[in-house]
Amino acid sequence: xxxxxxxxxxxxxxxxxxxxxxxxxxxxxxxxxxxxxxxxxxxxxxxxxxxxxxxxxxxxxxxxxxxxxxxxxxxxxxxxxxxxxxxxxxxxxxxxxxxxxxxxxxxxxxxxxxxxxxxxxxxxxxxxxxxxxxxxxxxxxxxxxxxxxxxxxxxxxxxxxxxxxxxxxxxxxxxxxxxxxxxxxxxxxxxxxxxxxxxxxxxxxxxxxxxxxxxxxxxxxxxxxxxxxxxxxxxxxxxxxxxxxxxxxxxxxxxxxxxxxxxxxxxxxxxxxxxxxxxxxxxxxxxxxxxxxxxxxxxxxxxxxxxxxxxxxxxxxxxxxxxxxxxx
Amino acid sequence: xxxxxxxxxxxxxxxxxxxxxxxxxxxxxxxxxxxxxxxxxxxxxxxxxxxxxxxxxxxxxxxxxxxxxxxxxxxxxxxxxxxxxxxxxxxxxxxxxxxxxxxxxxxxxxxxxxxxxxxxxxxxxxxxxxxxxxxxxxxxxxxxxxxxxxxxxxxxxxxxxxxxxxxxxxxxxxxxxxxxxxxxxxxxxxxxxxxxxxxxxxxxxxxxxxxxxxxxxxxxxxxxxxxxxxxxxxxxxxxxxxxxxxxxxxxx
Numbered sequence: 001x002x003x004x005x006x007x008x009x010x011x012x013x014x015x016x017x018x019x020x021x022x023x024x025x026x027x028x029x030x031x032x033x034x035x036x037x038x039x040x041x042x043x044x045x046x047x048x049x050x051x052x053x054x055x056x057x058x059x060x061x062x063x064x065x066x067x068x069x070x071x072x073x074x075x076x077x078x079x080x081x082x083x084x085x086x087x088x089x090x091x092x093x094x095x096x097x098x099x100x101x102x103x104x105x106x107x108x109x110x111x112x113x114x115x116x117x118x119x120x121x122x123x124x125x126x127x128x129x130x131x132x133x134x135x136x137x138x139x140x141x142x143x144x145x146x147x148x149x150x151x152x153x154x155x156x157x158x159x160x161x162x163x164x165x166x167x168x169x170x171x172x173x174x175x176x177x178x179x180x181x182x183x184x185x186x187x188x189x190x191x192x193x194x195x196x197x198x199x200x201x202x203x204x205x206x207x208x209x210x211x212x213x214x215x216x217x218x219x220x221x222x223x224x225x226x227x228x229x230x231x232x233x234x235x236x237x238x239x240x241x242x243x244x245x246x247x248x249x250x251x252x253x254x255x256x257x258x259x260x261x262x263x264x265x266x267x268x269x270x271x272x273x274x275x276x277x278x279x280x281x282x283x284x285x286x287x288x289x290x291x292x293x294x295x296x297x298x299x300x301x302x303x304x305x306x307x308x309x310x311x312x313x314x315x316x317x318x319x320x321x322x323x324x325x326x327x328x
Numbered sequence: 329x330x331x332x333x334x335x336x337x338x339x340x341x342x343x344x345x346x347x348x349x350x351x352x353x354x355x356x357x358x359x360x361x362x363x364x365x366x367x368x369x370x371x372x373x374x375x376x377x378x379x380x381x382x383x384x385x386x387x388x389x390x391x392x393x394x395x396x397x398x399x400x401x402x403x404x405x406x407x408x409x410x411x412x413x414x415x416x417x418x419x420x421x422x423x424x425x426x427x428x429x430x431x432x433x434x435x436x437x438x439x440x441x442x443x444x445x446x447x448x449x450x451x452x453x454x455x456x457x458x459x460x461x462x463x464x465x466x467x468x469x470x471x472x473x474x475x476x477x478x479x480x481x482x483x484x485x486x487x488x489x490x491x492x493x494x495x496x497x498x499x500x501x502x503x504x505x506x507x508x509x510x511x512x513x514x515x516x517x518x519x520x521x522x523x524x525x526x527x528x529x530x531x532x533x534x535x536x537x538x539x540x541x542x543x544x545x546x547x548x549x550x551x552x553x554x555x556x557x558x559x560x561x562x563x564x565x566x567x568x569x570x571x572x573x574x575x576x577x578x579x580x
Contacts, residue, residue: 004570048340062520080429160387168394179443260470
């Protein structure tokens with residue numbers, strides 16, 4: 001078939017496909033009625049075959065390029081992953097999450113170990129060498145343990161501001177720990193160690209002032225959720241690191257792609273955890289002692305810690321522990 | 329131009345033109361403008377709120393900033409089939425390595441990696457994108473995506489005239505004989521100009537057709553017919569040329 005005949009015979013269908021394509025790009029595949037949907041599929045296949053024909057037999061780059069762009073735009077839409085609703089994304093997330101968590105529990109333990117090592121190091125350094133606090137806690141050199149009892153109750157507006165600040169900051173730190181995994185895990189490990197270090201150094205400050213209880217009540221109510229959330233970030237980063245180090249028999253990139261989906265799924269869990277943790281930190285842990293007693297604060301810590309562990313241990317047995325199927 | 333070729337499920341080879349660092353930077357700048365606009369809107373809305381109750385406006389603003397910074401790229405690329413407003417402006421799109429649209433997970437992975445890619449002024453992204461053929465940054469590698477150029481709307485090819493337009497057989501034979509002096513590349517260019525004539529601006533169109541017409545007059549020794557414009561002349565040549573293919577095929 002020569003070019004002129006080819007163009008004249010086939011062009012009306014291409015124009016028809018263009019029209020349908022513009023409708024689909026604007027308002028989605030669902031906006032086609034039955035006849036249009038059938039026509040769209042048929043026109044797409046015929047145009048794809050025209051492209052094949054043009055690539056082989058037809059002179060002129062313009063035709064091939066036009067058909068190529070047309071088919072590419074259709075291909076993108078026809079073979080897209082079906083998009084589920086918001087709830088459709090959340091429900092499997094809730095039921096599948098503990099299974100994924102347990103599957104990668106080793107990474108979580110490793111992150112915990114690094115964090116604990118940092119904490120012990122920070123505690124010892126800060127306890128026996130108070131000068132080191134200048135370097136370990138550069139932002140808070142003036143912490144005076146013991147003045148919590150007299151601070152006034154915050155206004156509700158100030159409380160809300162604190163909650164937002166804590167939540168957004170903590171999520172950023174956690175996501176950074178995830179993304180830092182591409183440095184073969186070194187970045188994530190360092191972030192875990194550093195976070196432990198700060199916690200330990202801060203603990204030493206309170207211990208020396210004989211304020212261990214104040215430290216516990218100030219940290220634990222939100223820490224029971226916040227520390228696991230941070231460790232989740234570290235664990236997912238270590239997963240990426242492992243994928244890069246132990247990629248064989250696949251290439252590092254392929255293994256990274258495969259593992260990124262699971263790691264991302266794991267780190268997602270930090271968002272609800274940190275949201276609750278921010279509420280607890282601003283509302284309970286930082287509340288003055290005359291408002292919430294130490295006993296109440298520790299009780300809150302116990303309840304939320306128990307809930308978290310129960311969720312992780314009891315929900316989702318029988319799931320495969322993969323991120324697949326949720327990726328919509 | 330770097331081309332990424334995929335084979336569709338229909339076994340048709342599709343070619344994507346890979347977007348370079350320049351166009352991606354341009355799209356990114358446009359997106360940054362949009363993000364600043366969103367942040368400014370948030371600030372304007374939250375200001376009166378914090379007058380009512382101290383701290384409340386700041387709380388909402390913080391959440392809004394966080395949501396915009398993380399959600400802008402993620403949600404737009406998920407919902408707009410791999411495009412953000414900036415990418416749409418520049419005419420580029422994120423696609424799956426296999427040529428299909430990207431999923432939510434892919435969008436999330438490639439945009440969370442911005443935390444690493446963007447570290448020293450997107451230095452990591454620049455170095456890694458410069459080190460692979462398809463200019464993929466770290467997030468693209470991890471998500472299995474790449475950025476390509478796409479036409480936002482179709483630029484249809486014009487039909488050539490059907491049948492030999494009115495001219496006597498002697499002229500047709502002359503044109504055919506002279507046109508055979510052109511090599512394959514030149515013939516293709518001649519046809520392409522005619523088919524894509526509607527995609528050109530008025531000035532460019534006139535200039536291009538005049539140049540081609542003059543080339544044919546001087547190199548091939550052809551003359552336009554009476555009252556025939558350059559464009560009509562070239563179109564006539566293209567018509568003869570596109571039918572010459574049949575004669576060759578028939579004889580071969």
